[in-house]
Amino acid sequence: MFGNDNMNDKVIDVHDLVKKFGSFVANDNLNFEVYKGEIFGFLGANGAGKTTAIRILSGLSRPTSGEVKVAGFDAYKQTELIKKNIGYMCQKFSLYEDLTVKENIMLYGGIYGMKLALIKKRISELLERLSFQEYENSIISDLPLGLRQKLAFSVAVLHEPKIVFLDEPTGGVDPITRRQFWEMIYETAARGITVFVTTHYMDEAEYCDRISIMSEGKIVALDTPLALKKRYETETVEEVFIKIARPLKN
């Protein structure tokens, strides 16, 4: 949970965000705020507009209209500063497969503009925290998925950014590793790094401080998992999702 003194520290501030592709409205007047140290779950059916929103929040795309601030920076004019102050981990690509563990960390540390001494310090801290010392010189493609995911996450926060974006970080991973991964997320949030995560595992939605559910370009729900379950009278977040994430017209 995030501490009280962080309550008013907004790391993401979105007002009336609209993103259009031609006449197609991918993000339709989104309004939300995310605070320092929060674990924020960003849910929605495929095609709801999540990826579009995340790309704007990570400085990869500009809004059509509306106000968007990430880590205090403007999403229209300060995208490079946004990129420097965030971490990002997605399923399709995170680490270079033909480099070793150490080489990847060195590479990303350089990309983040970290000083060499600091990178070296973080390498040994990271390897110790994950009990990865024996893998320091292993090629990424030789490592099982669970290890790679944990490492990718650690690399995404190597530079201690204000926010880290995780796009379905635990897809296909075994149930033990999945839980260990979430403990890493908890630890990270406790250090004051905001975690913005999308997932299709509905039990993982329960680990979040607050979740939002998107449907057809709009946010249809935003609250704590407990509050949502009470409001929709369900036992699980999955049931809330099934109730509201698809329009009834079908």
Place this chain on the structure above:
Amino acid sequence: MLPVIESYGICKNFGTTSALDDISFTVNESEIFGFIGPDGSGKTTLFRILTTLMLPDKGNMKLLGMDNIIHYKELRENIGYMPGRFSLYQDLSVEENLNFYATVFGTTVDENYDLISDIYSHIEPFKKRLAGKLSGGMKQKLALSCALIHKPKILVLDEPTTGVDAISRSEFWQMLEKLKTHNITIIVSTPYMDEAMRCDRVALIQNGKILLIDRPEKISEGFSRKLFKVKASEKYKLIISLRKYSETITAWPFGDSVHLTLKKDKADDSLLVFLKKEGIPDPVIEEAKAGIEDRFLELMEKGSNE
């Protein structure tokens, strides 16, 4: 009645890595048989051997009474395969993909349309759209239609619901259940434990070995200890504290609670006292029924301790 699939002692190595180790199982007609296990457990390798696309190093396998190596050509006409992460031609349209698959198997879309109509009807309005432009859920339905278009007796689905939202996953399983009425035997792999409940029988697989095969209800019944659910408002603090408690064997997060096993199978006042001291004032502790994921975690831990 003979089983539709019989596998005895299948082994496969890649260099020094043992991808599959002594895999034996049988599958009966019209069963939905699930392989539940994480990435790297050997599911995809096994499915490639099942679909005659890869040779095992040891062991033998029969499908529909035929040896999978000697009769591979005939078997290929009777198997439908949906490999992991989509099998579609991204630059062909929906209907072009379907026509292509039908032609390759020497049939037409019309001939077996009744089999796929329930599934295909969801995407038929988009038949001119390129497969690459479909959403995840729609791609999945198209891939399934293409795997069924030649009316196979066995359908092999490798993680068909990975990366797909909870609603589409639910719809997909409803479609699979309907296929059983056509006497199609379905082999499916998934990392989602809750999908195991929708199979007739399930094999838990890890690191190339089968840990257990049984009906899903039976798997959870085999959990060896009492299971306790603990809830508190600060989840992470709760997990850390529970792990410090001397009687704790395992404490794992499970959605909105922590699943706890204790040495003496008893949760008494000493736990409450301990948690209060740790700064967790009002935990809710109750006994709970173990699910398939609890059993899988138990088996995985046993496996890694051996």
